[in-house]
Amino acid sequence: MSVQDSDSAPAGTDSDVVLIDKRPFVRVGARPNIFRYIGQMWSYRHFILFDARARVAGSAANDALGRLWMLLNPILNGATYFLVFGVLLGTGRGIENFLGYLIIGVFMFRYTTSSVTAGSKAIVGNRPVIRAFSFPRATLAVATNVRELISNIPTFLMMFVLVLAIPPSEPITWAWLLFVPALALNFIMNLGLGLFLARLVARWNDVTHLIAFGTRAWLYLSCVFFSADRFAGNEPLTALMNANPMFCVLDIVRDILLYGGMGDPARWLVLGAWALGALVIGGLVFWQAEESYGREQ
Template sequence: MADTGESRAEAAAVVTVDGARLRRVGARPGLGQYIRSLWDYRSFILFDSRSRIAGANSVNALGRVWMVLNPILDGAAYFLVFGLLLGTGRGIENFLGYLVIGVFLFRYTSGAITAGSRSISGNLSIVRAFRFPRATLVIATNMRELLLFVPTLITMVVLVLTIPPAEDITWRWLLLIPLLALQTLFNIGASLLLSRFVAHWADLSNLIAFGTRIWLYLSAVFFSIERFEHVPALVTAMHLNPMYCVLDIARQSLLYAEAADPMRWIVLGAWTAVLLVVGILVFWSAEETYGEDR
């Protein structure tokens, strides 16, 4: 009887649960916690980027050779059309080097942003099956594009050193390191912003591909901005174009051994900072909606 009374007393006892730290399953975490969680998933980001590279290369017989062949073939086509047929290289010192840098560096950003914008829409099975910060998919895609770009970057440097008139290595070549870091962060910011909308409206990916082609023609990839000095508004718009800033810094450093206008660094840095902040805020705000049926 005593045991029975004691059991009833225990059953009637009120248990107080502190629910301050309880969250709804799948709820969006706070922004600070969300950003910190991205660092916790760094191993996943590196593994995902490397494994996808290996998988993509196994499909083609030439594998990683295409990482180098594609930009070279693009550069050759642009040289034929714009350099020889249209004569856009007239007045540009070392036009071949000028074109190689433009094509290779622009291709890196356009490829990273296009692939990054599809990071969520192209991985819906993973998004729906597991709980993790979705931004890791965008970052992993950009890390994959960076790793893919490394052999292309080496090829670009070799071409600049060997194509007549061959350039000499100077200390300004080291500026390529912070430039590539800024360019990569710029790509991540743009990818975060665009992937949030492509995740809900997949058709936007086609507009992004079209937009990058227009961007190509507005970034002085195969012509000099001096051709438009008689249109000051256009020149100003070009100076505010982040990709023009990337190409101008690289060309001045690698081809002409000169310091680029400091405004190129300022404009590129401003674009990168704004896109990273806006991109992460916009992407995080829709964290709970990714993978929903439409």
């Protein structure tokens, strides 16, 4: 019996010839370099879209009102905040079109918190799939954020309708088109935060409880139902709010939809920096633990 290299064996050799593949062995489940990892994720783009759509379709299958709850939840939350903060506590005094202001705050903040919270559970909620198949684990976090975006499209449309319908109704302007890049930056930021938190939750499940408290504090620091002008004399708190990416999202969207503006350029810069920074840092942090996600905890 003779032995030949696979790249030099002539055609039509006998069956007793052993062909040797000289390519180096690759460990199963090994973490690829970051650029190859990104390329692998791109090859799974169809899976990401299919998974997101399938989960949206089945998310409300057990509810009698089905997908209507996607609209009812933010509306009911907004009505509660309006009653407590607008009527009882009077936080809406001095805010032009407070109802529209509150609606945008509640709807946009709910989208962000649901995306970040769901993204943080992308690994722990899919352990059986991770152990059964080999694929880039980050696709699960991406699919989760795409799912949240798709499921919130009716919510955004309802937000537009309410802003147009509730007095003082606001006219549609060309500036409304800027909602798309604002939402895109918001999506990127949510994805980056979700990737970062997904690694922490995969390692320490107790982090999920801290996320709940963190989003609650984030709610109050983002001026969802009151104006930042209330803290005009407090420079440290004002600086903290100006650096808050969610406050920037709300301020930009409110300026676009309610006040005929295009958003403060400083808000766009802060939001863009957060979106890029969160995606890069969150992606790298998640990628570094790629080989550990399928292990038993």
